[in-house]
Amino acid sequence: MALTPARTMPGVLELLPLDQIAFQGMLDTIRRNYERFGFLPVETPVMEFTDVLLTKSGGETERQVYFVQSTGSMEQGGKPDLALRFDLTVPLARYVAEHEHDLNFPFRRYQIQRVYRGERAQRGRFREFYQCDIDVIGKDFLSVRYDAEIPAIIHAVFSDLAIGPFTIQLNNRRLMRGWFEGLGIADGEMQMAVLREVDKLDKRGMDAVRATLCAEPFSLDATMVDRILEFVQLRSTSLADALAKLDALGSGGEVFEQGRSELREVLTTIKALGVPESDFALNLSIARGLDYYTGTVYETTLNEHPQIGSICSGGRYENLAGNYTKSSLPGVGISIGATRLFWQLREAGLIGKASSSVDVLVTQMDAGQFPAYLALAAELRAAGINTEVVMEASKLGKQFKYADRAGIRFVLVLGENELAKSTVMLKDLRAEEQIEVARTDLVATLKSRISQAGSSGANP
RNA sequence: GUGGGCGUAGCUCAGCUGGUUAGAGUCCCGGAUUGUGAUUCCGGUUGUCGGGGGUUCGAAUCCCCUCGCUCACCCCA
DSSP states (O other): OOOOOOOOOTTOOOOOHHHHHHHHHHHHHHHHHHHHTTOEEOOOOSEEEHHHHTSSOOHHHHTTOOEEOOHHHHHTTOOOOEEEOSOSHHHHHHHHHHTGGGSOSSEEEEEEEEEEOOOOOBTTBOSEEEEEEEEEEOSSOOOTHHHHHHHHHHHHHHHHHTOOOEEEEEEEHHHHHHHHHHHTOOOHHHHHHHHHHHTTHHHHOHHHHHHHHHSTTTOOOHHHHHHHHHHHTOBOSSHHHHHHHHHTTOOOOHHHHHHHHHHHHHHHHHHHTTOOGGGEEEBTTOOOSOTTEEEEEEEEEETTOGGGOEEEEEEEESOTTTTTOSSOOOEEEEEEEHHHHHHHHHHTTOSOOOOOSOOEEEOOSOGGGHHHHHHHHHHHHHTTOOEEEOOSOOOHHHHHHHHHHHTOOEEEEOOHHHHHHTEEEEEETTTTEEEEEEGGGHHHHHHHHHHHHHHSOSOO
C-alpha cells in the first residue's frame, strides 16, 4: 500500500518542541512589553468577508489573498465570500469601525496572530506567519506624541529580546513629499514610485538606484537624481545632530515644514521617553512601501546583522477605517514579523537551544517503587515545578538519554539506597554533576537550581 | 505573475565520456554497560535514483515532456 507523503505546504514554519519553546518565549517577551506600555489584547478571526478585506487595496494584495470556501458552497457553484486575512491592520480597521461606540479612544490595542499570503515561497518568506502588532487609534485627532511612544516600545521589546544592538530608524512621509514638491515632482504616484526606489538604496546600492531613476519610466534628469540621492543619504548620529541636520535642510513649502516640525517633536520626545540616543536615528531613505502611511515611518535593524534587514516596521496613517465608517480615525502602529524574525535569528545562530518546559524528570530506578515516584512527582508539582515521571520500566541509561534528548536538564533518581536514607539523587545533565539531596530540602534546592538555569544564557 | 538553478536513503551528498548487486557520512534502533545521558566501539533497518515516454544489448547517467523544490524580480513581516 502506498503511503501518503507526510509533508507540509512550502512557506509554513513548523518547529520541533525545543524550538517551539524558544519561539513562544519570543512571543511572550513581545506580549509582556506591549502590555507594559498599556496596550490591550485583541484577537480577530483568521477569516473575514472578502468585501471587508479587499476594499482598500486593488491588484497586488488580491493576488496574494487566499479565498476560503466550504465544499458545499463550491459544489453549488458559489463564489467564495470569505478570505484569510493578509495582515492585522485591515481587520483592525474593520474592528474599530464595527465597535466604534464601545471602544475608548485613543484605543491602544496589541494583536499577536497569524496572517496568510499566497506568495511564491522564498528564503525567509512565509505564507503563514505571525505578526505582532500594536496600534493607537485616535478619534478625529491623534497627537504626534504617540508617534514618539512607538519607538520607546520597540526599544523595550528588542532590548528584552537580547539579540544585540539595534537602531530604530525614522523618517517622515510629509517631509519627503514636501521636498519632492519643491523639486517639481508634484504627482503623488510619481513621489511614491521614487520613494520606493530610494528605499532600496541600502539593498541595491547608489549606482543601481541612480540608473533606475534616470531611465524609463522615471526619466528624471541627472542633476535632479543627484540631488535626491544626496538628500536621502542623510543619517543622524545623535538627537542634536538630527535636529541640526533638519535645520540645515533650508526652508520649504507648507507640507515640508509640517513634516519637519513633526520629526523634531517625535525625535525630542523619544529621548524624553528614555530611549538612548545611540538606538534611534533619522534616516531619510526609509520610505516604506505601503501607501497608507502619511507621516512618521519606522524601520528597525540589527547593527551587527544588516543582511537580516528590517525586523520591525510601521508608521503613521490618517483615516484608518475610511472604507468602513465616516468617522475620522487616525492611527500609528508597528508590526513585528515574528516568524521571519525567529527564522532569521536562528539562521544567524542567534537562537540557542532552549531547555524543555519540563523542569525535572523522575526516573524509574526500581519498578517496585513506582508509587513512590508518583508521590515524589505530586510533591514537586504542588510546589510549582514542571515534572514528568517515567511511566514504563526501562534501563536507567535509556531514561537519562530520553531526558537529554528532550532537553530536560534535571533528573531525579530514587533507588533503595536513597529511600533508606530519605534522600534523592539530583543530577544536572548540562553541568554533568550530581548531588545527593535530603528529601526535605529537595523542593528548595530544585527551585533555586531551576531559576539559576533559567536566568543564565537563554540566548548564548 | 516574470525569469534562472536543482531533483539519488529521514537529512547532507558521492556515483568518471552509458556497463553487472546504487554507495558514504549522519540520523534512527539494538548491544558492549541490569544505578547514569551527550563521547567511544560493534551490529542492524532505510531507496519505484521525482514521474512518464524515447534512444540503446544495457540508462541514476543521453533526449523530450511533466511534476516538485529552490533563487531573483514584483510586493512585503
